[in-house]
Amino acid sequence: MAGYCGNILRINLTTRTVDTQPLDMALARKFVGGRGLGTSYFQKEVDPNVDALGPDNKMFFTTGPLTGTTAPTSGRYMVVTKSPLSGTIASSNSGGFWAAELKRAGFDMIIVEGRADRPCSISIRNSEVHIEDAETCWGKTVTETTDALLEAFGDPKARVLAIGPAGEKQSMIAAIMNDRYRAAGRSGVGAVMGSKNLKAIVVRGTGKVDSGQPDQTKEVLARMRKKIAEHDVTGKGLPAYGTAVLVNVINEHGVYPTKNFQQAYFETADKVSGETLAEEYLVKNVACYACPITCGRRCVVDGQEGEGPEYETLWCYSASCGVDDLPSVIRANNLCNDYGLDTISAGATIACAMELFEKGFIKPDEIDGPPLKFGSGEAIVEWTRKMGCHEGFGAELAQGSARLAAKYGAPELSMSSKKLELPAYDPRGIQGHGLQYATSNRGGCHVRGYMIAPEILGIPEKLDPLSLEGKATWTKIFQDLTAVIDSLGLCLFTSFALGAEDYRDMYSAITGADITTEDLLKTGERIWNLERVFNLNAGVDPGEDKLPKRLLEEPIPEGPSKGQVHRLGELLPQYYQERGWSAEGRPTEAKLAELALA
Amino acid sequence: MQVQVRLFATLRQGRFKRQSLELPEGDSVADLLKSLDIPKEDVGMLLLNGRDAALEAPLTTEAVVSIFPALGGG
Ligand code: SF4
Numbered sequence: 145m146a147g148y149c150g151n152i153l154r155i156n157l158t159t160r161t162v163d164t165q166p167l168d169m170a171l172a173r174k175f176v177g178g179r180g181l182g183t184s185y186f187q188k189e190v191d192p193n194v195d196a197l198g199p200d201n202k203m204f205f206t207t208g209p210l211t212g213t214t215a216p217t218s219g220r221y222m223v224v225t226k227s228p229l230s231g232t233i234a235s236s237n238s239g240g241f242w243a244a245e246l247k248r249a250g251f252d253m254i255i256v257e258g259r260a261d262r263p264c265s266i267s268i269r270n271s272e273v274h275i276e277d278a279e280t281c282w283g284k285t286v287t288e289t290t291d292a293l294l295e296a297f298g299d300p301k302a303r304v305l306a307i308g309p310a311g312e313k314q315s316m317i318a319a320i321m322n323d324r325y326r327a328a329g330r331s332g333v334g335a336v337m338g339s340k341n342l343k344a345i346v347v348r349g350t351g352k353v354d355s356g357q358p359d360q361t362k363e364v365l366a367r368m369r370k371k372i373a374e375h376d377v378t379g380k381g382l383p384a385y386g387t388a389v390l391v392n393v394i395n396e397h398g399v400y401p402t403k404n405f406q407q408a409y410f411e412t413a414d415k416v417s418g419e420t421l422a423e424e425y426l427v428k429n430v431a432c433y434a435c436p437i438t439c440g441r442r443c444v445v446d447g448q449e450g451e452g453p454e455y456e457t458l459w460c461y462s463a464s465c466g467v468d469d470l471p472s473v474i475r476a477n478n479l480c481n482d483y484g485l486d487t488i489s490a491g492a493t494i495a496c497a498m499e500l501f502e503k504g505f506i507k508p509d510e511i512d513g514p515p516l517k518f519g520s521g522e523a524i525v526e527w528t529r530k531m532g533c534h535e536g537f538g539a540e541l542a543q544g545s546a547r548l549a550a551k552y553g554a555p556e557l558s559m560s561s562k563k564l565e566l567p568a569y570d571p572r573g574i575q576g577h578g579l580q581y582a583t584s585n586r587g588g589c590h591v592r593g594y595m596i597a598p599e600i601l602g603i604p605e606k607l608d609p610l611s612l613e614g615k616a617t618w619t620k621i622f623q624d625l626t627a628v629i630d631s632l633g634l635c636l637f638t639s640f641a642l643g644a645e646d647y648r649d650m651y652s653a654i655t656g657a658d659i660t661t662e663d664l665l666k667t668g669e670r671i672w673n674l675e676r677v678f679n680l681n682a683g684v685d686p687g688e689d690k691l692p693k694r695l696l697e698e699p700i701p702e703g704p705s706k707g708q709v710h711r712l713g714e715l716l717p718q719y720y721q722e723r724g725w726s727a728e729g730r731p732t733e734a735k736l737a738e739l740a741l742a
Numbered sequence: 743m744q745v746q747v748r749l750f751a752t753l754r755q756g757r758f759k760r761q762s763l764e765l766p767e768g769d770s771v772a773d774l775l776k777s778l779d780i781p782k783e784d785v786g787m788l789l790l791n792g793r794d795a796a797l798e799a800p801l802t803t804e805a806v807v808s809i810f811p812a813l814g815g816g
Pocket residue numbers: 217219239240430431432433435436437438439440635636637
């Protein structure tokens with residue numbers, strides 16, 4: 145089938161063996177690729193109760209059939225593993241160029257098993273694959289590691305995926321970075337790599353990815369590029385301001401979580417907005433592989449060039465920590481990239497620590513750094529650095545907000561769901577989005593079903609964010625469609641301009657798969673249910689489909705969404721019904737049989 | 743009546759970020775756009791006191807109007 149290389153690379157770090165195996169095409173047909181295919185392999189090979197940081201957990205670096213083809217935004221891959229942070233399935237997505245390079249080397253997926261007895265890296269030059277010592281890189285930042293490995297590899301066109309010191313120290317919020325600035329950020333996947341003593345994967349591929357028959361793909365892909373170029377969001381908004389344009393949009397709606405969700409309107413948000421970033425710090429736009437949208441921001445502060453901050457990062461280090469000093473936010477973002485930390489969880493954990501400090505749980509004399517005061521630019525930068533290298537009290541913060549708040553006897557102050565820190569939208573004023581946070585298979589995240597699109601941005605149609613009507617249905621559709629996009633190997637941002645039919649058209653044109661749009665969405669539903677079953681078997685029970693107490697009980701105190709709370713108790717039963725699950729939130733035998741998962 | 747107007751992203755070009763404007767009683771959002779020389783097609787999102795508003799929505803004194811071009815994605 146065009147699109148697929150047909151090969152997977154299985155690497156056992158304990159035995160230091162490398163094996164090339166054929167891709168299971170039956171599974172590929174059933175789960176497409178990327179997130180879906182990785183999850184299906186994972187579920188077949190790994191015990192759900194495995195210790196996430198033990199040698200028996202495995203990592204699946206998995207591309208989609210469209211990754212590395214000529215389809216727009218087709219540079220994405222997924223890291224599927226068990227999350228040490230949440231105990232759920234983790235699938236973290238990233239862009240850049242690394243994944244397309246892996247396909248050009250001839251592999252759809254890398255499976256990493258076991259644990260090396262000393263720091264190592266994997267080097268892939270087309271079919272030539274080696275496990276190499278990486279002791280000299282251990283302790284180095286992502287940038288230093290990338291430079292050193294590129295030099296050792298001897299080909300500047302190679303692509304590097306690496307962890308920073310945070311992953312080495314197995315921080316629960318450590319990210320995996322590729323192409324220096326791109327992150328498979330969430331769920332602590334960097335810690336899993338660190339637990340395996342795997343510092344990096346360098347890849348260079350000179351082959352060609354089969355993009356299907358040009359006569360079949362040309363028209364379809366041209367149509368998609370046109371839609372992307374002509375849509376206001378993908379053709380104008382994202383290229384001009386990047387994701388950061390949302391700062392003012394969300395703040396003006398009064399759903400911009402401020403000071404660890406104590407408030408939902410940040411008075412000085414404009415000082416730390418996409419507009420200000422573009423005016424004062426932006427050097428140029430950057431794009432991932434084959435991406436016409438170019439939402440990436442290359443910014444310079446203190447003479448140091450970096451990428452970002454993205455909207456979520458701007459938020460968690462500014463409003464969430466009460467800081468309106470943009471240079472400090474950019475510095476913290478750059479530190480996260482260099483130390484390999486998930487910016488959302490890192491900033492949100494500092495915000496949680498600030499509230500614990502404000503309320504007297506954390507005492508001034510027990511911390512070895514600047515006071516954890518809301519509004520302190522110095523605190524966000526220095527505590528990020530200390531988290532990144534596990535220095536002093538920074539090591540406590542590096543375990544994430546849920547563990548930190550629990551340690552101080554105030555678990556309710558962690559603004560997380562399934563221990564994953566919530567991102568930059570206060571669900572009290574966006575009901576569907578809150579349902580999505582509570583039911584996401586990897587915990588509190590916004591990119592498993594981006595309900596902000598219909599509820600705030602009016603895409604594909606405008607829904608009242610405060611109403612519950614239809615929200616369970618919309619959430620399910622968004623979640624299922626997202627699972628498809630994540631499995632194809634495309635960027636989620638295409639979904640502003642494209643619909644389910646368009647994804648079907650691209651998938652069919654490139655791979656030749658004969659599939660209806662309904663069946664493709666059914667595939668998304670299959671992936672969703674498979675992830676759910678894994679979580680249930682891993683002991684993450686439906687009682688974890690929840691939001692922090694504050695969001696259910698404390699009304700938003702001020703601003704445009706004043707007085708709102710989240711009505712999860714009303715939405716959850718509707719959602720379970722919509723999914724065809726039992727009233728307790730478990731997929732029924734009939735549903736699993738319908739999805740060919742029984 | 744005094745109305746607080748906030749403009750965002752590209753709509754700021756050649757205009758302003760935030761301003762308090764004096765408008766005749768009874769003016770609507772559409773009248774405000776006209777006085778700012780903002781074509782309706784350029785507006786992606788229009789909020790009156792933080793909630794979605796229609797063009798014909800009447801303005802009231804002290805109202806906060808936030809106007810965005812079509813943008814967005816996080
Ligand atoms: S839209 Fe942005 S994140 Fe997505 S592929 Fe393009 S540059 Fe990368």
